[in-house]
Amino acid sequence: MDRRRLLRTGLVVGGGLVATTVSTGTAVHAQASDGTGPEERPATPDQAWARLREGNRRWVAGSPTHPHQDAARRAEVAEKQDPFAVVFSCIDSRVPPELVFDAGLGDLFVLRTAGQTIDPLITGSAEYGPAELGTPLFVVLGHQRCGAVTAAAESLHDHKKLPGKLSTIASSLRSAYKRSGGDIDKMIRINTIDVVKQLKKDELFAPRIAKGQLKVIGAYYSIDSGEVTRLV
Numbered sequence: 265m266d267r268r269r270l271l272r273t274g275l276v277v278g279g280g281l282v283a284t285t286v287s288t289g290t291a292v293h294a295q296a297s298d299g300t301g302p303e304e305r306p307a308t309p310d311q312a313w314a315r316l317r318e319g320n321r322r323w324v325a326g327s328p329t330h331p332h333q334d335a336a337r338r339a340e341v342a343e344k345q346d347p348f349a350v351v352f353s354c355i356d357s358r359v360p361p362e363l364v365f366d367a368g369l370g371d372l373f374v375l376r377t378a379g380q381t382i383d384p385l386i387t388g389s390a391e392y393g394p395a396e397l398g399t400p401l402f403v404v405l406g407h408q409r410c411g412a413v414t415a416a417a418e419s420l421h422d423h424k425k426l427p428g429k430l431s432t433i434a435s436s437l438r439s440a441y442k443r444s445g446g447d448i449d450k451m452i453r454i455n456t457i458d459v460v461k462q463l464k465k466d467e468l469f470a471p472r473i474a475k476g477q478l479k480v481i482g483a484y485y486s487i488d489s490g491e492v493t494r495l496v
């Protein structure tokens with residue numbers, strides 16, 4: 265089979281998505297259904313979210329195409345990057361954004377902290393893509409069975425301070441804990457939405473959001489199914 269001219273159409277039943285992938289040599293690129301071409305960077309917040317959703321559907325279905333993970337892409341973005349989204353997720357080893365959204369080199373800015381907790385230092389890194397490069401989408405991604413949130417909830421419940429700087433994570437999650445009634449999964453979702461609300465008020469984000477140039481959304485990742493569900 266001539267791989268350079270191979271055109272493959274795959275039907276992903278689980279996500280209800282008909283994905284067309286074009287393989288040229290070693291590179292396999294996803295054809296986006298959001299109106300953008302396979303190699304076109306999503307320009308709007310909605311196009312960027314559609315691209316992430318498509319990648320996540322492939323991940324859920326067990327049929328990732330691993331786009332932008334070859335030497336050609338490395339060369340393409342060597343001088344300049346222009347990622348289409350920022351993903352702010354947990355440090356949890358089971359939630360790597362490039363895998364769960366089936367993305368590659370130069371596609372995403374990735375921020376990760378335990379329980380995706382935020383402070384001024386992290387906010388500075390969060391601002392970089394949207395404010396300096398016009399990245400159109402910011403996703404705060406909470407996840408099922410978050411160990412950081414669980415440890416914080418236990419610490420707050422038992423009034424036992426976590427060792428070292430881990431205690432700052434518990435402090436950051438105190439408000440979400442109080443409103444969750446001790447339900448860990450609810451606390452994960454509340455915290456994710458809290459971080460979204462905080463970022464929407466950011467002085468560099470707010471004007472871009474008002475102009476429709478940026479969306480900050482919250483989502484939840486299921487470790488069991490691999491599926492990302494939008495919360496807000």
Ligand SMILES: [Zn+2]
Binds near residue numbers: 356378411412
């Ligand atoms: Zn976590």
